[in-house]
Amino acid sequence: MAKFITGTSGNPQGRPRQQTTQQLLRQAIQDALPDVVTVLINQARAGDQGACKILLDKGLASLKPQSDVVNFDIATNDTLADVGQCVIDRASRGEISPDIAVAFSIRIRASIRPPQLYSEMIVESFWLKYNKHCKIV
Helix, strand or coil, X not given: CCCCCCCCCCCCCCCCCCCCHHHHHHHHHHHHHHHHHHHHHHHHHCCCHHHHHHHHHHHCCCXXXXXXXXXXXXXXXXXXXXXXXXXXXXXXXXXXCHHHHHXXXXXXXXXXXXXXXXXXXXXXXXXXXXXXXXXCC
């Protein structure tokens, strides 16, 4: 007869769970939070800059810069040069910001690959052989 049975715990009740110091601290903070917030608000109203900073930093989510959606009139048969010119035109007229124009230009440049520019067979073999050393400029 085997000493241990597979899949059966030797201590089915297990060790009783105890609250950790971190759990106790979180509970104490949660219990005192309404009073702490009230004190901070009163101090901020009295002109305490530190209390104002704490309330604004912790009470409000920080705003992240967001860009508007940019639409381009691009036909499916337009070349990448046409798309690039469209981006430049919109940026020069002030319809899109320069940083958005740069982001679009980088994406356009990233989509250009040598097999699209030259003979498939010659460039593809070159591209596979020297891919680590090639840069599109």
